[in-house]
Amino acid sequence: MVSADFSVNSGAVFTEAIGNDRLDLLTDYPFTRLSNLLAPITPRANVAPVVLTVGEPQHTPPAIIEETLRASASGWNKYPPVGGTPEFRAATGDWLNRRYDLPAGLLQADSSILPLSGTREALFMLALLAVPTQKAGRQPAVLMPNPFYAPYEGAAVMAGAEPVFLSATRETGFLPDLDALTPELLERTALFYLCTPANPQGAAATPAYLAKAIGLARQYGFVLAVDECYAEIWLDAPPAGALQVAAGLPYQDGKPWSNLLVFHSLSKRSSAAGLRSGFVAGDPALIGRFSRLRSYGCAGMPLPILAASTALWRDEAHVEENRAAYRAKFAAAEAELGGRYGYRRPAGGFFLWLEVGNGEEAAKRLWAEGAVRVLPGAYLSRSNPGEPNPGEAFIRVALVQDTDTVAQACASIVRILG
Numbered sequence: 001m002v003s004a005d006f007s008v009n010s011g012a013v014f015t016e017a018i019g020n021d022r023l024d025l026l027t028d029y030p031f032t033r034l035s036n037l038l039a040p041i042t043p044r045a046n047v048a049p050v051v052l053t054v055g056e057p058q059h060t061p062p063a064i065i066e067e068t069l070r071a072s073a074s075g076w077n078k079y080p081p082v083g084g085t086p087e088f089r090a091a092t093g094d095w096l097n098r099r100y101d102l103p104a105g106l107l108q109a110d111s112s113i114l115p116l117s118g119t120r121e122a123l124f125m126l127a128l129l130a131v132p133t134q135k136a137g138r139q140p141a142v143l144m145p146n147p148f149y150a151p152y153e154g155a156a157v158m159a160g161a162e163p164v165f166l167s168a169t170r171e172t173g174f175l176p177d178l179d180a181l182t183p184e185l186l187e188r189t190a191l192f193y194l195c196t197p198a199n200p201q202g203a204a205a206t207p208a209y210l211a212k213a214i215g216l217a218r219q220y221g222f223v224l225a226v227d228e229c230y231a232e233i234w235l236d237a238p239p240a241g242a243l244q245v246a247a248g249l250p251y252q253d254g255k256p257w258s259n260l261l262v263f264h265s266l267s268k269r270s271s272a273a274g275l276r277s278g279f280v281a282g283d284p285a286l287i288g289r290f291s292r293l294r295s296y297g298c299a300g301m302p303l304p305i306l307a308a309s310t311a312l313w314r315d316e317a318h319v320e321e322n323r324a325a326y327r328a329k330f331a332a333a334e335a336e337l338g339g340r341y342g343y344r345r346p347a348g349g350f351f352l353w354l355e356v357g358n359g360e361e362a363a364k365r366l367w368a369e370g371a372v373r374v375l376p377g378a379y380l381s382r383s384n385p386g387e388p389n390p391g392e393a394f395i396r397v398a399l400v401q402d403t404d405t406v407a408q409a410c411a412s413i414v415r416i417l418g
């Protein structure tokens with residue numbers, strides 16, 4: 001019998017090495033690391049804690065959710081199909097057409113869209129779809145920005161690929177430098193995760209950047225996964241989307257979406273992280289294979305949640321309200337921060353990415369002296385040999401609380417960090 005001593009919260013795992021040793025190549029998840037970092041610290045008394053770590057919007061979710069769930073309660077006793085419902089596919093297809101002004105009829109929703117119970121699980125599962133045993137006779141590579149959303153790395157490692165961390169710093173416009181990718185690397189690349197607007201820096205890829213990435217995916221035969229989960233949280237102008245760009249490129253053998261998948265979520269757009277609802281769209285050949293894989297390995301989205309999601313993708317009013325709320329929060333943050341910590345107004349997303357010298361030390365001080373909880377940037381990034389960790393000097397501050405709380409937290413940051 002195996003004696004197991006595991007605790008989800010401490011991040012401790014089995015006392016004996018059992019199971020898949022690839023898991024040991026991963027660090028604890030960023031929030032587990034943060035809990036461990038801050039556990040020994042008790043914030044000063046009489047200060048209410050402010051949590052600005054998780055990208056979990058605290059806005060009231062739209063009433064549409066409850067109304068639709070109630071109206072479709074008869075669906076709870078049914079196993080949902082992996083492909084969802086025609087209504088869901090039509091609503092998400094219509095939304096993509098509207099949001100990205102796609103040429104009429106180009107996107108065939110029934111063959112190009114799958115519902116996801118949150119995009120995280122599918123971004124992870126995608127590596128199982130995209131990574132072959134070998135590529136160009138070598139271990140496949142999975143490219144990702146550095147810093148990055150943690151599941152990209154977990155997916156690459158667990159699928160047996162080498163995760164390759166592409167610095168996304170101020171010098172590169174906070175996105176990976178596509179011109180720096182060598183043919184040697186691209187030939188063995190199986191999958192490239194891009195995030196736009198980027199978590200954490202908020203940079204948005206231009207159409208030219210996306211066109212280049214799509215071109216590389218086609219030239220070198222890899223899957224380009226564009227994580228657009230912050231696409232609807234923008235400040236001044238809606239960021240370009242990869243489908244929109246692909247629609248304007250020459251089609252490959254008459255196929256507009258070859259090698260491309262985009263991921264969208266209601267967690268941020270509709271402040272509904274608990275609904276676990278998103279979708280993937282793009283290359284019908286990949287969608288078909290993903291559907292087969294998902295039949296084996298995922299839970300379909302429950303029918304009432306499909307109905308609620310359908311209604312949310314058809315509604316823009318609550319999304320506009322959300323955007324207005326974030327604009328007010330960024331204005332409040334800007335007023336407190338001024339130009340400190342290299343702050344610049346991001347194109348999208350809801351994070352401050354602040355250069356504070358040492359992110360871990362700053363996170364500890366903010367918790368101890370101000371009860372403000374933020375995430376050290378280094379927990380979202382990795383060191384490449386011979387290079388500094390691009391997140392080490394930063395903290396990520398998620399503007400998920402209300403405007404007053406955000407303003408007070410930013411004032412605390414300035415007071416404590418100077």
Ligand SMILES: Cc1ncc(COP(=O)(O)O)c(C=O)c1O
Nearest residue numbers: 055118119120149199229265267
């Ligand atoms: C960059 C990025 N992608 C994907 C997700 C996953 O969102 P969900 O699984 O809620 O759709 C998140 C959530 O924080 C994220 O920050």
